[in-house]
Amino acid sequence: MAITENIIGALPDERGHFGPYGGLFVPEALMEPLEELRVAYKHYMGDENFLRELDEDLANYVGRPSPIYHARRWSEQLGGAQIYLKREDLNHTGAHKVNNTVGQALLARHMGKRRIIAETGAGQHGVASATVAARLGLECVVYMGAVDIVRQEANVYRMRLLGAEVRAVESGSKTLKDALNEAMRDWVTNVDNTFYIIGTVAGPHPYPAMVRDFQSIIGREARTQMPHQAGHQPDALVACVGGGSNAIGLFYPYLDDQGVAIYGVEAAGNGLETGQHAAPLCAGKPGVLHGNRTYLMEDADGQIIETHSISAGLDYPGVGPEHAWLKDSGRANYVAVTDDQALAAFHDLTRIEGIIPALESSHALAYASQLATTMRPDQIILVNLSGRGDKDMHTVAAREGIRL
């Protein structure tokens, strides 16, 4: 399908549909709370005081705008296009997640909700939620799969230091998807005083649109920064896709720039052919989970299957519905890289540029390094460096047989 009209601002429709994707697939008990959220969100996004507060928080608390860095040495060694990095790893709490939690927590406060809940996989969104809850004096409960709690011990401790209660989820596969189920159950039970901060561009409407809007600051800044810094806009954008919030944040403001190619990079885990991966756009099919229709990893009976990725933040069987639509429309390309390829890129960036990237972001870097070699040295790739790798020290060391 060729796109001839502008995309920005056109989607989703009133009930959250991106073509056949998105929507509101939730139990009746959540319909009214979601409507309340939709109305409040619409209202505050037009409220000058709210927007001024948000801008101040993003500038002085998060540390925005995040810089763009030209990875010269790495680009030279690859011998192709110039690779630029949007440094979301330099944000407060170390990843792009905080752009969204600052926005949603502010909304929670304006809506008079004193308790926030969140789900987390790698722990980054949980930490970002606990952080803003601490700052605003809100009660915070974070749901985390029991398996992830073991994998991400340091982040669990960070959340507890920040005053959040981390509840282990023992149902299902005990990972991110189950944490999301459990957070939904909490919300159904405590809707009166509770605001659910979803960490990615998935879930029922208005979450995919709302999280996208909060994360779009990434792409808006980049569009302003690139001409100054590099002389022109990038030829290609690359970002990793789990649920897809950092990717949509970079992509969205560029969707109408037809000259800019867009690549979302999923986790191929041990390889797409092994079935042990987390790449629903590359190797899944459409279905309904967690409140929206989107591409899923599922079996022939429609049961959601367990995913695999070295990166806990990409270890999710679904993906934001806008990505599903961008894939079908052809505006964005979705590819996948394996654990091993991501690890190689992790080491390359660390050794060549002195930047330790998150394993999630390393997937984007791995694909960018392949793409660069197919392009000319006067062309530009902008990679969203969505987070820093401090949290991944144990995972990388363990992979190499080292005990820290």
Added chain:
Amino acid sequence: MSLISRRFAQLKARGKKALIPFITAGDPIPEITVDLMHDLVSAGADLIELGVPFSDPMADGPVIQRASERALEYHVSLRDVLEMVSLFRQLDAETPVILMGYLNPIEVMGYEHFADQAANAGVDGLLIVDIPPEEGEELQRIFKAKSIDQVFLVAPTSTPDRIQRICDVSGGFVYYVSVKGVTGASHLDLKSVEHKLAEIRSRTDLPVGVGFGIKDAQTAAAVSRLADAVVVGSALVSRVEALADEPEKIGASLREVISSMRQAMDKVD
């Protein structure tokens, strides 16, 4: 008239309220589900709600989640559940069967194909937890064509406008979720149930069932004073769970609890 509507009409004529037990198909082993359904009927069930196992049961509490997990260890699929209904129908052509579950297994099978298969198997109603009326127009059309009643939920958070909309599209009966929470929650407030039921009844002539939070004969009786039907789920499923290693004892245990509820409900004048 559908089997569900006919059953409610019969009960009304006899001045009785419907008792609707819920069990998850395939829990704890697939072989006994059909026998359990017959056990429930023999102990006094008027309709049966059969849960379709799903990997991510977002609206269910821990008891029914674990029931899904036990069934999924045997890979009990939507097709298997339809097969169980067919088998049940060989001996019981009267008791309405309602499938309760989540949308994705139906999406994967395809709406038309599923509706065909469900009608052939003898399914009378469907309660899909994660599809509000707004998203279900296509499904509603397809089920209607096959004379399958689609039952919708009303929640404590539903506004008058939403209640009207739900009543307009619901078939068979309207199901009021009596607590803010997931299945198996424990804080049933009869006053607020009474209030909400009056609101629902002012908008529809359909029977109104109440579920979530009904744990024993006493609560069942109290709710049956207010509603046309009482749905019991977690209270039964926790008995199934307790006897998961001795499945041959489950039938008697469920018969016992259903009988006691039946008696308590029938004493209510």
